[in-house]
Amino acid sequence: MQKEEAIIIGAGPCGLAAAIELQRIGLNPLTIEKRNIVYSISQYPTYMQFFSTPDRLEIGDIPFTTASEKPSRLEALHYYRVAAQRHQIRVQAYETIKSIEREDDGFVVKGENRFGEPRSYFARYVIIATGYFDNPNVLGIPGEELDKVSHFFRESHPYVGMHVAIIGGSNSAIDAALELERVGAKVTVIYRGESYSSSIKPWVRPGFEKKVSQGLIQMRFSYTVTAIGNNDITIQGPEGVELIPNDFVLALTGFHPDRNFLTQTGVTMEAEGYPTFNETTMETNVPGIYLAGVVASRHEANEIFIESGRYHGNKIADHIMSKRD
Incomplete structure (x- = not known):
């Protein structure tokens, strides 16, 4: 079993930002992503422009320069890819985490790669930054299953x-x-x-x-x-x-978190259907498990949330540092 001090699940902008912040307190987290880096952005409309200006999407003190006032999808893909490379973030792509279980003073994290081969890790801290993009809000009406x-x-x-x-x-x-x-x-x-x-x-x-x-x-x-x-x-x-x-x-009815995955880890859900966590530390009701990014957005799940979600890593790093002290 591979041992890690911290594992981040999800390599979106907020997961990458959290990895950078953990690096700054002396950790070298492993970031596990079931598809590619910033997958959700890669799935945005081809010619989409962000609502935010580039400076509000920056991570890791790397300037985000764009040709126009609002960055495009292509510019964002390039920016986050470069940010991950410059900070030498350890990203394990195309691997899906299936379960997180408490064991001793940490967690056993189990998953599989794209060939179905099992993977197993032990980590003291786990940061869930999985986003919403894989879980659209369904209509629940006849015909929704059609290819159209x-x-x-x-x-x-x-x-x-x-x-x-x-x-x-x-x-x-x-x-x-x-x-x-x-x-x-x-x-x-x-x-x-x-x-x-x-x-x-x-x-x-x-x-x-x-x-x-x-x-x-x-x-x-x-x-x-x-x-x-x-x-x-x-x-x-x-x-x-x-x-x-x-x-x-x-x-285009929006998205929601993977509630089954979260509840299986022991994270409770609020009445509105959103996970329980401390907004000051981003720690869930399970000590050692944190949320970062849009999974902690409660109501708004879109690209604008990168603006505030990129700072979740700061809160998590500060809290982990206080525990270590």
Whole structure:
């Protein structure tokens, strides 16, 4: 069994930031990632731009310079890759952690690589920085299992000329609608809210509202999708039940933490469904197990959370240092 002082599960921006902070107190943590470094960002829409300015996404005292005011997905991938390399973070990619069990003065961490071969570690501290991206909020309606339904949007080209329904009213939904309209898709945005979300990027909303007023994008407030068929969807709202033509559905309804994995480690869940942790130290109700990044965001699970989640490593390092003292 491989012995480590600390293991970080997840090599997203906040997991990498935590690794750097642990290095600064003399630890050399092993970061285990079930896919590639900053996987969630690699899955963002191809031409996405962040809401945040680059300085608010920096980690490890490495400047994040960009060609424009808002960094792109490609620039972010390059930045975090370089940050990991410069700080010589030990990243073990394509390995999935299956369980964390208390043993003596630490934890036995078990997983497997992409070939199904078992891996086993012992660590005194475990930092869970797994994010939400693998756990979309499902609709729980008939037809959601169809191939035409996706909880992710990458790029608009595959949808040229298609009837596309977007479920949700967040930034991701608005950005997707604009990209799709530009390539000639027939877009309907279905949002259960009564008006536009206050979180929409202020420089994006006017252009989106103009497209709606021109009839180029259909916006259906206070509506929900109740069923998905091969060639149509059923929606329900203030004007009753409607059947509208549809080729593809993008259910951009957000994400949630892997509750089963967390509860199996002994981490309790609050009434709202979010894990229990101390906001000052980031330690969970299980001493020695910490949270970092979007898994500790409680309500908002998007790229903006990197701004504050990158500092979780500072809190964790300070707490571990106090224990060692």
